[in-house]
Amino acid sequence: MDKNSMILFIKEVMEETLGHSIPSWNPDLKFTEIVGWGNNMTVSTVVALQKKLPHKLTDTLLDGVVTINDLVTKATLAPTSSSVEPPKQISECLRVLSNFESLGEDCEFGLVQQRAGILHPHLLRFSAASENSAERLSRLSMLLKYRLHQLEHTDFLEMFLPEEEWNNVDPEWRVRHKIFKWSTHTGLLVKNFPKETINQKISDFSVVIEFMKSQFLRELELGRKVWIWKSSVPSSLPNIKKLLGILKEYGPNKLLWVQNADSDHPAGTVDQIEADLWCGYIKKPTEHWKGHWSEDADWFELLKNALQIYPELDGHSESTHDIGSETQECSSEQEDAVHVLSKIASLQLNIPHLSLEATQFPSEISGWDSLKHVNIIMAVEEYFKTSLSVDDFDKTQTIPGFISVVNRLMQAS
Known part of the structure; x- marks a missing residue:
């Protein structure tokens, strides 16, 4: 596909x-x-591109992309061996990030x-109290x-549209929970679920919230x-200690506890306040909710520094350490597990x-979002009449890891 064709194709995908x-x-x-453009839309565009193009897009495709022309240029060129980020780097990023979770x-x-x-869902990741x-x-x-008492109870849940x-x-x-006032994103757009029908989804979200x-x-x-606690308004140290x-x-x-960086605290630095409590500093986003990507490197540097304080933590996310070895195991020993998981996912998706x-x-699979991930996990649990452990849940972040979980359940049944 030449550059002009790529421009037209990207325009078509973005407008769709x-x-x-x-x-x-x-x-x-x-x-x-672009009014209304968000990170999820950029990801959707890249997924659509990958399905259309004969060459594999690099994992760093969006690095440094600011304009549509930037994306066109990087997507038009087939990657060279030097431009492809080695799997080890991808695994390192996943490994580091998997040790942390947002409150x-x-x-x-x-x-x-x-x-x-x-992409595996977490109760508080996209929520607000x-x-x-x-x-x-x-x-x-x-x-x-x-202890999140009755957070999932349907009588206390309601759908709403915040002012923003x-x-x-x-x-x-x-x-939103009517009593606690805790709320979370649903991924359900008003154009697809008008006010007259949206309340029918409350029972579905009750099940999802209970699971998470x-x-x-x-x-x-x-x-x-x-x-991780990061707030748009200042938090006091006594309240942070109370939370801990x-x-x-x-x-x-x-x-x-993550705060905005300043001249005394450069982005990516970490100060230990006391045992099990650190304060980290991050560059303040300038284009929140509008595809601003530059903070990722600061987060990665910050979390790597935090892990140096507690190196024993780095290793609990073994499912992301060596994706290549899991793939090899999958292809040689887990054909049945691949078939079972594929069948379950096929039905759910x-x-x-x-x-x-x-x-x-x-x-990589169209339609496999956070909510579908929950449904697939629950379907696996129902299939094997069991509950996944926290370790199993972490492994479902990757398909090879998920397959290894299914393989273990098959051997145990």
Whole structure:
């Protein structure tokens, strides 16, 4: 595909993703200048490109991409051996990020994880404990203190549209707990689920919330993640210590308090406040929610530095250490497990004859989003009449890891 054809193709895909034409279209248009454009839309565009192109797009395709022309240029050229990032680098990124998890309030780290390929759902990753930013830390502490009591109860859940969604091109419903005021993204767009029908989805989300709540509580008890708190409003050290104290009531948990970098605290640096409590510094995003990618490197550097303080943590996410070896094992010893998982995923995704044999990540499969991931995990649990462990849950981040889980369940049954 030549450059002109690529420009037309990208325009077609982007407008289909947005649901309307893009005014003032030109190759020099910045993604951040497109009204309603978000990170998920960029990912959708790249997935569509990969299906169309004869050559494999590099994992660093979006690095340094600011304008449409940047994407056209990088996507048009077939990658050379020197431009392809080695699998070890991908594994390192996944390995580092998998040791951390967000407590909500700010979706920034969740988006970093998502772009790195960590798509398995987590209860708090894209949630907020209150619509009022100033109240979120105290409400989160209260929510944890009460062990998320009846968070999933359908009588207490409601669908709503926050004010920031009103002016979006494609506003998205969120689900909220009426008492705790905790809310999370749903991925359900108003254009697909009008007000008259959206409440029918509450029961579905109740099941999803119950599942993710169970996983979250188990993670807290094991204390094998470093929890991240990052807020758009200042948090006081006493309140941060109170949060850590509540986390420690569950198990041996650790907390990374992330603040905006300044002249005294460069981006990526970490200060240890006390045992199990650190303060890390990150560059403030300048284009939040508009495809701004530059903070990823700062997050990666920050978390690598944090792991140096507690190196014993680095190793709990074994499913991401060596993707290549898992693939080899899958192809030689786990054909039956591949077939079983492919069949289950095929039914949940409504994709006939789906085969996962050559797939590395769930994000490569059309329609395999966070909610579908939950459904597939629950279907696997139902199939084998068991519950996945936290270790198993972590392994489902990659398809080879997921296959290894299914293989173990098959051997145990």
